[in-house]
Amino acid sequence: MTVFVSRSGWGARSARSVSTNITPANGGVTVHYVGSGSVAKQNHDQCAAQVRSIQDYHMDQKGWSDIAYTYLACVHDHVFVGRGPGVRTAANGTTSGNQNWYAVCGLVGDADAIPENLVKAYHSAIARLRGAGGAANRINGHRDHLSTSCPGERLYALVKDGSLDPRRAAVPPWPGIYLKYPPITRHSSVTTWQEQMRTRGYSLTVDGAYGEESKAICVRFQRSKGLAADGIVGQDTWDASWR
Template sequence: MKLVTREQWGARPVQRGLTALPSARGVKVHYVGSRVEPSPTKGCGAHCRAMVRGIQAHHIDGNGWSDIAYNLLVCEHGTVFEGRGKGVLSAANGAGLNSSHYAVCALLGDKGLVEPTDAMLNGLVDAIGYLRNHGAGNEIKGHRDGYSTSCPGDRLYAWVRAGARRPDAPEEKPIKVVVRDGIALWPGRVLEVRDPMMRGEDVEAWQERLARRGWRIDVDGWYGPRSRTVCRSWQRAVGLPVTGVVDRTTWESAWSWRPPVASEPEEPAAP
C-alpha cells in the first residue's frame, strides 16, 4: 500500500480533539459526490493532493468539523491518503452511525471521473485491509447502507455489494458444506487469513460450530483476523498446533473433540 501521510499532502492541523475509536464492525465506503476532474498526469501528484486539501478545507470551514471527515481516502491512481487515520471516529457516516464503522472515501464523483479505476479499487482494498489491521471488523458497507444518500454512487456500490474484491482476483467457486448425522464434513478448503479475505459457507459453518461450543466469534462467513484469533485459542484448548489455520484436523476437532471427563476417586482398599 502506498500511503501519503497528512504531512505529505499538507493537512491543516486538527481544529479540536478527535475521538478515539479502537475498534468497529467494519468499514463504510464513500465517494466525493460532486464533480471530480480526472488527474492530468498518469501518476499521483499535485492534483490528488490538492483535492484532499480541498475536501479538508470544506469540512473544516464549510461544515465546522474538527478535520476531514474520512479515516482514509483513495485516488484514481490507488494511492491511499491519511485522513483522520486509524483508530479514530470519523464524521462521515451520519449522526449516530460513526461509531460502528470507519470511513474510506474514493476520490470519485457523480460527474467527470465517475468510473472507479482498477488502481482505485486496489487502493480501496488496501485501505480496508489497513483498517482491519487496526481494529476494523469484517463488514464492508456503502454509505447508503443505513443512511439516506446516493453515496458511494451506483458503480462503486455495486462493487461493494459484490464483495469489494480486487479487480484481478480470481472468482472463488462456491463451497458446499455437507452435513451428515449433525456433523459437517470437511469441505476440502483450508481456511486462513488472505487478501482478499476468504468467505463462504464453510467459513460460516465453522464459525457457527465454535459459537455453539461457547466461543465468542462473529458468524458472518468471513475468515479474518478475529476468526484467526479464535482458531488459535481453540487449537490451544484442544491440544493442536497453534497455527490460526483451519485445516482438516482443526475442522474435524470442532465436531469430534470432547473435554476430558474427571476420573472418579478410587475406593480405599479393603482392610
C-alpha cells in the first residue's frame, strides 16, 4: 500500500504564499521527472532529503513560493506531499497548465528504470487527486504543455499508453459478501476496501470493521460515481472503488 508522506514528515519549509486559484476539473494531472541522468535513490532514507533539495532549488533559485509540484513519487511506493490538492502549481510551464493541471513528479531521471513501485505510487497520487482534488481523468506529460524533454521517454511512454492511470490497476476480486452496516461487518475484505478509500483521499479508520464511518464514506463515494447511494459495498461499488 502506498505511503503518503506529509510535509512535516519530509521536513518541508513553510510556503511563502498559497494560491487556491486552480481548476483541475478542466485539465487533470501532469507527469514530471527530476531531470537527466540517474537520480533515483536506492535507499529510501535518502528520498526525503532529495525532496527537500528540490524545494530549496525552487524557492531559493527559482524564487517560487514553494516546491512547484503537487506530489512527488519515489521508487519505493511513497508519495511526498508538495503543494497538495487544491493548490495551484508552478511546475507546468504555462498559465493554463498551472491553472488547470496538477503536477506529480517522479523522483527519477531519464536514465532510470521505472519500477512497478513507482507506477503504484503514481496510481495512488493520481487517484487521490481525482478523489480529494477534483482532477479530471486526463493525464499528460510536461512536454504536452511546452517544449521540454520532461518527463523523459520512459515515463512519457507510460503516460501515452495509459499505464499511469489508476483505472488500469488490477481490481481485486469482489469477496462475494456485502459490506454493510448495521450490524458491523468484520472481514479481511473490509480492510482492503478501507485502504483503497484512504488511497482515494477519504479520511477513515482502517480497522477491518465496516461500521457507521465506513458507511458514510461509502455513501459519499457512491454519489460521486452516480451509483445507488445505499451505503452497501456490493460488486458494483467494489469494482468502482478501483476505477
